[in-house]
Amino acid sequence: MWRHILAGLILSTGVALVHADTAHTAAAPDAYQQSIEQWRAKRVANLNAPDGWLSLIGLEWLQQGANRVGSAADNDIVLQAGPAHLGVVTLDKDGKLHIALAHGVDARIDGKSLREATLIDDAHATGQAKPTTVTFGSASFYVIDREGRKALRVKDTTAATRQHFLGIDYFPIDPSWRIVADWVPFDPPHDLQIGSVIGTIETQKVPGKAVFQRDGHTYELLPYQEEPGGELFFVLADRTSGHETYGAARFLYAALPVNGKVVLDFNQAYNPPCAFTAFATCPLAPPENRLDLRITAGEKKYRGAH
Template identity: 70%
Template sequence: MSRRCLWVFLLSLGVAVVHAENTIPSAQPGAAEVTQQVEQWRQHRVQRLTAPDGWLSLIGLEWLNQGDNRVGSGAGNDIVLNAGPAHLGVVHLAPDGTVRITLDKDSGATIDGKSQSQADLIDDIHAGESGKPTTVAFGTASFFVIDRDGRKGLRVKDSEASTRKHFLGLDYYPIDPSWRIVADWVPFDPPHKLEIGSVLGTIDKVDVPGKAVFQRDGHTFELLPYQEEPGGELFFVLADRTSGKETYGAARFLYAALPKDGKVVLDFNRAYNPPCAFTGYATCPLAPPENRLSIAVTAGEKKYRGSEH
């Protein structure tokens, strides 16, 4: 999974990215202010997650083979969708990686909102300035092409997905202002390299601009972040002693504003589950060994009750 791929993965659906404060206050806010900020953050988190095109709407991740891929809900297709017409069309993957769709004349589908029979499908990595891949829509469902280290697949969504319609809500640890930690920031010059694995089995090497060092229960801990885009916030993929028990086993995510005056705020009350905690159709990064904390982080989002994996 390339660095650009991770960025698009986190940004394209507008759910996984949960921004931190833009500035680091000179004084630690009071408990009431921390609680208010976290509660507001949680509301926005649920809104993004449950949006019609959010992560809960995923109903498929179908990898393309080179050549023609017949697509539709009918059993005779090469790719059988969980929604839509029996014969949607043919998606052609060329040896050079370009993807083109030819719609069935009776499919009723649109391409980027337009009625047309054929079009090239721009994937999420090569979407250009808009950052939006070409979308094929049919009824309440749609798909676009994703690129994961050169492997092309269809990410299929449906606003009527059972995972969205029967969402059970999120469970959290009680908000604890003591888990809003002002850590020391130790910059790396030049940046270090960090290997990030994914549920697909791929390994990506990312640039780490520094490390956050903090104390808890008399012990010192370190976390390594990276940035999905130049100048962007710090992104941590982490695990701890609650992982696989009270929290999702593979990782939790945490964003932090850029360091200021040698400090960085880590508000673990905002640690949250990756999309893979809710659906088997996502492609999520895993916590690297360097970010597996030997402490129970009893803050943030807990394991999803509706998870089957």
């Protein structure tokens, strides 16, 4: 799931970087710094896009049966934006979803002027398809599925979090935090329990571990892949967490191992959406990835934390 949300931030900027060799980085620090600055600029642009994470204004859990939706107080789900009575979202006992818009409401379902439709959530949108999106004015929502629980993820291009975004603070770019780690594959893959801020626990398959040294000590990190053959995704915490950096976790992607090595560029360690909004469902760093080490690279804690 995080592939669809976050990977676009990394793929467009990070692939060439992680395949650069250490000697080249040392020989051309200016080029390396420029590449990180470009990565940061794209990261901020995606975060602050009209439909980016800063546009979230709601995470509304659906109950089985009919859920009346709108901005008026007499709805089952009260939205922060939109018409007083938008319509009814029905969740049946088999997990199927249907929406019926109220008469006279100016709204679109996947861009079409429909009055009723089946809603496909993010867990059941196949291939390149996206979940069904209902748009009304500057706001919209689609359904997310988290371990069988379903909720409306509500966005608004005029959200206060987007309009008053304070930018991102960083540690200084430091090439020494671009670390070439040893890759130890697991055969078969290991199971890793990943909790989330909403209390769910998912079991992820871990294909191996990255082992690296820093200041004479050895550390290990366990990644998982959000899709078969995809990049390595690390959810990690360290001794800066909860102090200089966001407490729950930071994220890091890495290209697949080459010749038993994997590049961990902690200058690209970044905050999860939950650092910016209360309406996200981010994973937490598992105990295995909480390092007794100060990683003074990447993004710092957001100054405008909710």
